Amino acid sequence: MLLGGWVGIAVGLWLSVLAPVRAEARSACETPIRILIQRAANPVDLTVDGKKYRFKLHRGRELSVNGSKVGAWMSPMGEHRLGEVSLFGRVQVRAHQGEVVVIGHVPLDKYVEGTLKGEMPSRWAEEALRAQAVVSRTYALHERAMHAEAPYDVATTTQSQVYLGGGVAESIRRAVKDTDCRVLTHGGDPILAVFHSAAGGKTASSGEVWGRDLTYLVSQQVGGEDDSPDTYWRTQLSPSELRGLLASRGHRLGRVRGVRIVARSSSGRVKQIEISGSSGQIEISGGRFRTLLGNRRLRSTLFEVREDSRGDFVFVGSGRGHGVGMSQWGARAMAQRGVSYPQILSNFYPGTRLEKWRASALSSREVGSRSD
Numbered sequence: 087m088l089l090g091g092w093v094g095i096a097v098g099l100w101l102s103v104l105a106p107v108r109a110e111a112r113s114a115c116e117t118p119i120r121i122l123i124q125r126a127a128n129p130v131d132l133t134v135d136g137k138k139y140r141f142k143l144h145r146g147r148e149l150s151v152n153g154s155k156v157g158a159w160m161s162p163m164g165e166h167r168l169g170e171v172s173l174f175g176r177v178q179v180r181a182h183q184g185e186v187v188v189i190g191h192v193p194l195d196k197y198v199e200g201t202l203k204g205e206m207p208s209r210w211a212e213e214a215l216r217a218q219a220v221v222s223r224t225y226a227l228h229e230r231a232m233h234a235e236a237p238y239d240v241a242t243t244t245q246s247q248v249y250l251g252g253g254v255a256e257s258i259r260r261a262v263k264d265t266d267c268r269v270l271t272h273g274g275d276p277i278l279a280v281f282h283s284a285a286g287g288k289t290a291s292s293g294e295v296w297g298r299d300l301t302y303l304v305s306q307q308v309g310g311e312d313d314s315p316d317t318y319w320r321t322q323l324s325p326s327e328l329r330g331l332l333a334s335r336g337h338r339l340g341r342v343r344g345v346r347i348v349a350r351s352s353s354g355r356v357k358q359i360e361i362s363g364s365s366g367q368i369e370i371s372g373g374r375f376r377t378l379l380g381n382r383r384l385r386s387t388l389f390e391v392r393e394d395s396r397g398d399f400v401f402v403g404s405g406r407g408h409g410v411g412m413s414q415w416g417a418r419a420m421a422q423r424g425v426s427y428p429q430i431l432s433n434f435y436p437g438t439r440l441e442k443w444r445a446s447a448l449s450s451r452e453v454g455s456r457s458d
Contacts, residue, residue, distance in 0.1 A: 114443045115267040119197040119226050120238040121190040121249060123168055123177070130186040132177060135164040141179055141186050149181040165252065166190070171242060172251035173200065189238050197240075197249065198223045198262050204248030205281075206414060208255035211421035214414070215261035217430040220440070221412055222247055224269040224279035227443065231276065270431060270438040272302055277438055284314040285413040286388040286405025289434070294351035295373070295410050302435045303410055305353045310419020316406035321383050324398050331378055332361065332368075339363025345391050345399050355387040355409060411435065 124130065130141040141159070142150050151159055161177040168177070168188060175192035192200070201222040202208075206215060225247060230239045240246035270277045278292075278300065285308040293299035311317055323331075325342040332339055340363040348369065349358040356372030370378075372387035379401075389403030412434040420430050428440050 113267075115195040115223075116193040117227070117230070117443075118175070118191045119194055119230060119240060121173070121192055121197065122238040122241045123171055123173075123188040123190050125185045125187050127185060130168070130179070130188060132161075132179070132188070133167040134161050134177070143181050143184065143186060146184040147181055149179070149186065151179070171249070172253060174252055194223065194226060195262050195267070196252075197226055199254045199258055200249045200251045201226075201247040202258045202261060203254045204250040208257045210418050212257070212261065212264075213421035213425065213427045213430060214418045215257060216265050216427035217412065217417050217421070218281075218414065219261045219265045220268055220270060220427065220431060221279045221281055223265070223267070223443070224271075224276045225281075227269060227276040228278050265427070267443050268440055269443045270302075270435055271441055272438050276443075277302055277435060279435065280408070280411040281434075282405075282407025282409055282411065282413060284311050284316045284386075284405045284407070284415040285409050286317070286386060286403070287311065288353045288409075289411065289413060289416075290351060290353040290355055290409035292410050294353060294355070294357070295408050302438045304436065306434060306436075308413045308416035310423070311405075311413065311415040313419075314406070314415040316385050316415075317404055319385050319403055319406075321379070321401045321403075322394070322398050323379070323401075328361070328399060329363070332363075335378060337361075337368055338365060339367065340365030342399075344393075347391060353388075353409065356389060359391075 128142050132139045132141065139151050144150060144155070149156055149159070159179045163176050164174070166173050166175070166177050173190050173192050174196050175190055178189045178191065180187050198219055202215065202219055205222065206218045208215070226240060229246065233239045240249070242249040270279055280292075280303070287308055289306045289308060291299065291305045292303035294305075328342045328345070329339065332342070339361065342361060342363045344360075344362045346360045346362075347356050347358075348360045349356075351357045356375070358369055359372060359375050360367060360369045376384045376387055384401060384403070386403055386405040386407060386409060388405045388409065389401050392400050392402070394400050412431075417430050417434070420433070421427075431440060432438070
C-alpha cells in the first residue's frame with residue numbers, strides 16, 4: 087500500500103548518471119513508467135524471456151553481464167523476472183557507487199496491473215477494483231510528471247505503490263481494461279491520487295497530514311470499514327522498550343514516565359504527543375512518533391494511549407495508513423452497496439474530473455514542484 091505519495095521519491099546524486107529513457111508510446115496507456123526495481127551489491131540475476139543474465143561489479147564500478155563488461159545495459163522488450171518481481175517491458179541496468187541499479191520501463195497499464203495486484207485483493211468487488219485501477223494509474227502519471235528529470239518515477243514499495251508485477255488475476259486485467267485509460271484530473275493534470283487501507287471512520291485532509299491543502303484531498307466521513315482487520319488494533323510497549331526506541335533516535339529521557347496526547351488534528355488524528363522521563367521530556371508530532379514505533383506497530387495516528395496496571399503503555403487505535411484520499415476498505419464497502427467506481431472516486435476526490443488520458447496531454451508542465 088501507498089502510502090508515501092506526498093513526499094515523493096528521494097533521488098540524489100547517487101543516480102544522477104541515469105538519464106531517463108522516454109520511448110514514444112504507441113498509445114496513452116503504453117506511456118512508460120520507470121520503476122526502481124533494485125539497488126544491490128553483487129550479484130544480480132535477471133531472466134528475460136527465459137534467458138538468464140547475471141550482473142556483477144568489478145572493483146566496485148565496472149559492470150559485467152554474463153562475464154562481458156558493459157557500461158550500461160538495456161534489455162529488449164519482453165517478460166522479465168528479478169527475484170520476486172516480474173514485469174513486462176524493458177529493464178535498464180547500471181553500476182553506481184558500488185551497487186547494481188535496476189530500473190524497469192513498463193507500459194502504464196501493465197504497471198497498473200502490477201500495482202492493483204499488490205494493493206487490493208483480486209476477489210474484491212469489481213467497482214472497487216476499477217476505482218483502484220484509476221487511482222493507481224493517476225498516481226503513476228502524477229509521479230511521472232513530478233520526476234521527469236529524475237532517474238525513475240516510482241519505487242516498488244509503499245514509498246510509492248506496492249508493485250508485484252505480472253501473473254495477475256483475470257479480475258485485475260478486466261478492471262484495468264474496463265477503466266479504459268481513465269484518470270482523475272484537476273486543472274487538466276493528473277492529481278496526487280494518494281490512498282490508504284482504512285480511515286478509521288474519517289479520512290484526513292492533505293493539509294493536516296502534510297501541511298499543504300489540496301481542494302480534492304479533504305476530510306470525508308467513511309462508512310462500512312467494519313470488516314477491515316484494522317478497524318480496531320492494540321499495541322503495548324513497556325517503558326524500557328520505549329526508552330530504547332527514543333534513545334536510538336537521540337532522545338535520552340531516562341526512564342519513561344508518561345506519554346500524553348497534547349493535540350489532535352481536525353479528523354481526530356494525533357498531531358502532537360508529549361513523552362516525559364526521569365531526565366526530561368520531548369514533544370513530537372504524531373507522524374514522527376508513528377515512524378519511531380514503526381508503521382506495523384502503530385498502524386495509524388488515530389489512537390488513544392493509556393497505562394495498564396503493570397505500567398506499560400497501551401495504544402488503542404483504528405485505521406491503517408496516513409488516512410488521506412481513498413480508503414480502500416471504504417471503497418470496498420461502497421462497491422458492495424452497488425456504488426459505481428466513478429461515484430466512489432468523486433466521493434474520495436471531490437472536485438476532480440474522470441477523463442480518458444491521452445499521451446499528448448503530457449506537456450511542458452510535466453516538470454514541476456509540489457508547490458505549484
